[in-house]
Amino acid sequence: MSARRTDRGKRTGSMDFIESLMRPKLDARLSQMREQAKRGRDPSAEDDTLQLLLTVARLSRAERILEIGTAEGLTSVALLCECKSARLTTIELDEERYRKAKENFVSFGVEDRVNAILGDAADVLPSLEGEFGLIFLDGPKVQYKKYLADCKRLLCENGVLFADDVLLYGWVDGSAETPEKRRMLVEHIREYLREVSSDPDFITSVLKTGEGVAVSVKRTCKGD
Numbered sequence: 001m002s003a004r005r006t007d008r009g010k011r012t013g014s015m016d017f018i019e020s021l022m023r024p025k026l027d028a029r030l031s032q033m034r035e036q037a038k039r040g041r042d043p044s045a046e047d048d049t050l051q052l053l054l055t056v057a058r059l060s061r062a063e064r065i066l067e068i069g070t071a072e073g074l075t076s077v078a079l080l081c082e083c084k085s086a087r088l089t090t091i092e093l094d095e096e097r098y099r100k101a102k103e104n105f106v107s108f109g110v111e112d113r114v115n116a117i118l119g120d121a122a123d124v125l126p127s128l129e130g131e132f133g134l135i136f137l138d139g140p141k142v143q144y145k146k147y148l149a150d151c152k153r154l155l156c157e158n159g160v161l162f163a164d165d166v167l168l169y170g171w172v173d174g175s176a177e178t179p180e181k182r183r184m185l186v187e188h189i190r191e192y193l194r195e196v197s198s199d200p201d202f203i204t205s206v207l208k209t210g211e212g213v214a215v216s217v218k219r220t221c222k223g224d
């Protein structure tokens with residue numbers, strides 16, 4: 001069980017059982033690297049979040065995947081291992097993480113299928129072209145709403161926008177009190193959830209997986 005999950009309080013034994021089922025079956029080296037990364041400042045996706053993301057990736061049959069917030073590229077690698085013919089574009093602001101991710105792509109043999117971009121997603125997104133079947137939104141939470149128009153433009157019909165960390169310790173849904181210094185962040189996430197949920201071009205579900213996930217599917221242009 002992760003440190004973040006422990007913060008949200010005790011789980012029952014039956015939840016531990018379900019969590020054990022939701023643990024992705026990954027390459028042993030990748031699993032070990034994920035365990036180390038979980039102790040970092042910007043941890044990789046939680047086990048149940050990653051399991052859901054991999055399920056959605058396969059369900060959507062995405063051939064092109066976009067990730068906003070690469071970190072060390074561990075979720076990128078998991079996605080490319082699950083979707084063997086997919087190509088992934090991923091954006092990271094931090095140069096050290098970008099370099100580490102590039103090393104990881106080489107060491108897992110997926111570098112030919114990755115376009116790793118060093119830069120601020122707010123600058124990079126408007127320059128991207130083409131259609132993506134899946135977008136994993138996992139960069140700065142305060143920017144989610146700002147990225148939404150570009151994500152929508154870049155998604156193909158029936159493409160999936162998978163936004164992570166949208167409930168944050170119960171602060172966003174009000175089940176836990178938000179610390180003063182986090183109130184602005186929570187308001188930004190709420191605005192994102194309001195906007196994407198009320199957009200008629202998307203159908204959205206907010207799930208309590210991990211720290212909360214919003215899964216939005218882009219409707220076809222015919223409105224069906």
Ligand SMILES: C[S@@+](CC[C@H](N)C(=O)[O-])C[C@H]1O[C@@H](n2cnc3c(N)ncnc32)[C@H](O)[C@@H]1O
Pocket residue numbers: 042043044045067068069070071072073074075076091092093094097119120121122138139140
């Ligand atoms: C939660 S981590 C991403 C974890 C990664 N997706 C994974 O599952 O392994 C968020 C990442 O977003 C990056 N980031 C923060 N601001 C950014 C920005 N403006 N543009 C692009 N990346 C940014 C951070 O440096 C950090 O590595």
